[in-house]
Amino acid sequence: MRRIRTALLSLMLAASAVACTSGSDSQGVGQADGGGAGTADESAGDSTEYQIDIWADNWMAVYVDGELIGEDSVPITTERSFNAETFTFRAAAPFTVAIEAKDFKESDSGLEYIGTDRQQMGDGGMIAQVTDTGRGKVVAATDDSWSALVVHRAPLNTECEKSADPDTTCESEIIDTPKEWTSADFNDRSWASATEWTSADVGPKGGYAEIEWDDGAKLIWGSDLKIDNTILFRKEITA
Ligand SMILES: [Ca+2]
Numbered sequence: 001m002r003r004i005r006t007a008l009l010s011l012m013l014a015a016s017a018v019a020c021t022s023g024s025d026s027q028g029v030g031q032a033d034g035g036g037a038g039t040a041d042e043s044a045g046d047s048t049e050y051q052i053d054i055w056a057d058n059w060m061a062v063y064v065d066g067e068l069i070g071e072d073s074v075p076i077t078t079e080r081s082f083n084a085e086t087f088t089f090r091a092a093a094p095f096t097v098a099i100e101a102k103d104f105k106e107s108d109s110g111l112e113y114i115g116t117d118r119q120q121m122g123d124g125g126m127i128a129q130v131t132d133t134g135r136g137k138v139v140a141a142t143d144d145s146w147s148a149l150v151v152h153r154a155p156l157n158t159e160c161e162k163s164a165d166p167d168t169t170c171e172s173e174i175i176d177t178p179k180e181w182t183s184a185d186f187n188d189r190s191w192a193s194a195t196e197w198t199s200a201d202v203g204p205k206g207g208y209a210e211i212e213w214d215d216g217a218k219l220i221w222g223s224d225l226k227i228d229n230t231i232l233f234r235k236e237i238t239a
């Protein structure tokens with residue numbers, strides 16, 4: 001499947017290169033320069049077993065080179081759904097880890113506990129590390145070298161937090177999740193860098209302490225722990 005796509009992509013790139021040199025000048029800037037090296041595919045025999053440990057407030061799904069390898073076993077609608085997960089997978093470096101992380105929100109207002117005396121903006125946070133299980137070595141971990149795209153931000157007007165009708169008064173910014181964003185050759189160069197947060201900022205609990213985190217593993221999120229509700233993260237791992 002992947003081979004075919006790679007071959008098709010090469011053909012398309014070749015075709016557009018011909019089109020460019022033969023006169024048409026209006027395209028090709030955006031993506032033709034994106035993939036490049038990334039498409040040297042692994043043959044299954046060369047793959048290595050890895051595990052990823054991950055903790056998120058409140059929910060996450062993990063993809064490797066476009067394939068879902070695991071998602072949070074506790075539904076996001078579970079109150080205080082804080083838990084760590086460990087997933088194993090096989091891959092050949094370089095490979096791309098893509099993580100969708102969600103802070104719980106009851107509606108697009110961005111608030112939780114709506115209509116109760118606890119109505120508030122919840123906050124998020126996520127940490128992960130990838131270990132080569134054969135060598136017992138952490139080969140990658142979350143930090144500000146990861147790319148991030150916030151696809152759900154709310155409330156933009158934080159003063160709506162105690163509103164009696166937050167679904168009307170709270171404003172949000174919601175963008176479409178890009179197609180193929182989990183694939184190795186997706187071009188994420190327009191994305192922001194993830195923001196590193198301290199454990200004092202995030203207050204990680206429920207499973208976080210059960211994992212022995214590498215010193216290089218940092219809690220990350222968007223630039224705002226409360227307003228950034230759904231975030232896509234990506235990192236190409238070379239080791
Ligand atoms: Ca939360």
Ligand SMILES: [Ca+2]
Nearest residue numbers: 103122123226
């Ligand atoms: Ca939030």
